[in-house]
Amino acid sequence: MGKIKSLADLKNMKEDLRNKVELREKSDHPESLVQVKVGMATSGIASGAKEVYNYLSEELEKRNIDALVTQTGDMGYSYAEPTIEVTLPGQEPIVFGWVDTKKADEIIERYIRNGELVDGIIPQNYETIDDK
Amino acid sequence: MHLMVCGGTGCRASASDTIEQKLKNKLEEKNLENDIQVVTTGCFGFCEKGPIIKVLPDNTFYTQVSPDDVDEIIEEHIIKGRQLTRLLYKDPQKDETIADAKDMGFYKKQLRIALRNCGFINPENIEEYIARDGYEALGKVLTEMQPMDVIDAVKTSGIRGRGGGGFPTGLKWEFAYNNQSDQKYVVCNADEGDPGAFMDRSILEGDPHSVIEAMSICGYSMGSDTGIVYIRAEYPLAINRLKTAINQAREFGLLGEDIMGSGFNFDIQLRYGAGAFVCGEETALIHSMEGSRGEPTIKPPYPAASGYLDKPTNVNNVETFANIPVIINKGADWFAKIGNKNSTGTKVFALAGKINNVGLIEVPMGTTLREVIFEIGGGIKDNKKFKAVQTGGPSGGCLTEEHLDTPIDFDNLLAAGSMMGSGGMIVMDEEDCMVSVAKFFLDFTVEESCGKCAPCRVGNKRLYELLTKITDGKGTREDLDILRNQSNVIKDTALCGLGQSSPSPVLSTLNNFYEEYLAHVEEERCPAGQCKNLMKYIIDEENCVGCTACARVCPVGAITGEKKKVHEIDPNLCIKCGACMDKCKFNAIFIK
Ligand SMILES: Cc1cc2nc3c(=O)[nH]c(=O)nc-3n(C[C@H](O)[C@H](O)[C@H](O)COP(=O)(O)O)c2cc1C
Ligand code: SF4
Secondary structure (H helix, E strand, O other): OOOOOOHHHHHHHHHHHHHHHHHHHOOOOOOOOEEEEEEOOHHHHHOOHHHHHHHHHHHHHHOOOOEEEEEEOOOOOHHHOOOEEEEOOOOOOEEEOOOOHHHHHHHHHHHHHHOOOOOOEEOOOOEEHHHO | OEEEEEOOHHHHHOOHHHHHHHHHHHHHHOOOOOOOEEEEEOOOOOHHHOOOEEEEOOOEEEOOOOHHHHHHHHHHHHHHOOOOHHHEEEOOOOOOEEOEHHHOHHHHOOEEOOOOOOOOOOOOOHHHHHHOOOOHHHHHHHHHOOHHHHHHHHHHHOOEOOOOOOOEHHHHHHHHHHOOOOOOEEEEEEOOOOOOOOHHHHHHHHOHHHHHHHHHHHHHHHOOOEEEEEEEOOOHHHHHHHHHHHHHHHHOOOOEOOHHHOOOOEEEEEEEEOOOHHHHOHHHHHHHHOOOOOOOOOOOOOOOOOOHHHOOEEEEEHHHHHHHHHHHHHOHHHHHHOEOOOOEOEEEEEEEEOEOOOEEEEEEOOOEHHHHHHHHOOOEHHHOOEEEEEEOHHHOEEEEHHHOOOEOOHHHHHHOOOOOOOOEEEEEEOOOOHHHHHHHHHHHHHHHOOOOOHHHHHHHHHHHHHHHHHHOOOOOHHHHHHHHHHHHHHHHHOOOHHHHHOOHHHHHHHHHOHHHHHHHHHOOOOOOOOOHHHOOEEEOOOOOOOOOHHHHHOOOOOEEOOOOOOOEEOOOOOOOOOHHHHHOOOOOEEEO
């Protein structure tokens, strides 16, 4: 990626990236791309987020599920760490708490594969600046 | 359709598991178990009105559901599609029922500005930051605004420093702008020393680019080309993420020379702190960056006039910076409308202590303590009684029940005898001893005092000794007066903010919990049952059967007695470990 030389440059790039993100979510792989974000701040890692992250990346690949596993910062739910956010294509993201590898397995098999909700969902309870 | 049943501690305590089981049974009875799923969720945070059931997809939010309501929910709502009005949430202010959870005040109480990207983007990927309007504020500032316009915008937004002092940020930037010099510096204070606070760390770990962008904006407005982040070495992950982010920004031409073709140059370096609380104080921080001892000096001169290497320096906190790009993008007026008149915007708090939802929250200024503790925080753990909430860390105070409706902002907290501080919020229940709480914070201050001035170095040590005397049951009424007088002397004479605010935990507990201090000194009793030296383990003569189990388990041999005869504990030997009480099968040992 070249340097950004002006505000217009930046805006173009943002449009591209927006598209990319949206593509990622929708048209690239219409039914199959799942996005998983693992909360990996210090507290998340201390409570095992790293293992969960590794497990999810490996297992989703092994089980042939087209998914994008990324790490992200603190989601705010320290009491329920490790937390992961799963977005199935075309659906609202859902946050799961207290995820260990066993729970991760259940989430893959039941939620990601079959769309069944499983125990441990944390209701999101904040507004973002986009809502205002 | 999904039925979400709350499985949080609060709702569990009021039989949500029975409700769940009944729902499942009833669904089976109606042959609906394959169409409708019953799901246990984490705490909805609305424990006050639990048990909660939420019906998806229509988002109906039922409160205070009892197992007896299950049949009706299934018959009416699930089968006939009619909501049960009597179980809906009633807005206490408007006295109307609200069905959709999204419309409930509670879920609107958090607003994320500083934490907008935390948990949303991958902090190690600049592209995701850019996709969410990243660096657009910087672009706008560099191409469309004069430095003074930027400062005016920050002033209009009304934002005040989030590092504890609450000084108006725009004003500070203006001072730095007005002080002419060949070199100026922008410093980000990421020392975060308050015990229990971790919002700055979370921002740097979750959204490092927001701080980089804001520092560049600040540099442009005051005329500086060098930013320095002073970060504690104990934050390795934050350091790594920040380094990655700085490198990516350089690669993209967003740090370095001639940024976005504007002719403006700016770059950022890191400096590491060794984790001394006092180094978070801005003059001490600057000395530490210069390689001198991290000791504060008297202000003035303020850093804006003579800071790092005696050059004009602007120091801001991480969270303060994280707000800046939003102020530029969304507009100063948008920001100024959030919160209270004199405290605009939001504040991040680290909720800790005896509260159900321990975590990081961001609420508009002016939200009340009650809303934060009982709604967002989900109330007190194990249904215990709320006793106090400590804000402002070691510089702050303890507030009580009567302060619960205080709107949280800089001025109101100060008026109530505490302070905003950096956003630590520790909740205490009936089992917390307030003298011990004061002692805990004093212990921290004594440990962290740099020793430069006597009031803080010697005075706090004396305060700590007095508190220890009281918790040991050896204190007197006069000690309480000495405690108060000496606290006031330290407050008035210490050199820096650390010493000046260190007696706050003592003064606020003395003011709000004087009875509890009195119980310690006059009755040698700790009402919360926490002060070990005031506890007495006693054997109940009626219940003791002389089984000798306690005598065998006591690690110091404080229990004597013949077999089959009532035993006795020697209070002088007893170390109050409680082992005997745990062991006794006959409930014959109690604490007085
Ligand atoms: C003892 C002491 C410790 C402090 N620790 C911090 C700290 O950890 N982080 C911080 O940002 N400010 C801290 N401050 C406040 C700083 O001196 C300074 O006011 C602040 O960094 C300015 O930034 P702001 O205006 O954005 O809040 C501390 C102050 C004192 C007296
Ligand atoms: S008040 Fe305490 S920390 Fe501050 S200069 Fe004096 S001794 Fe040092």
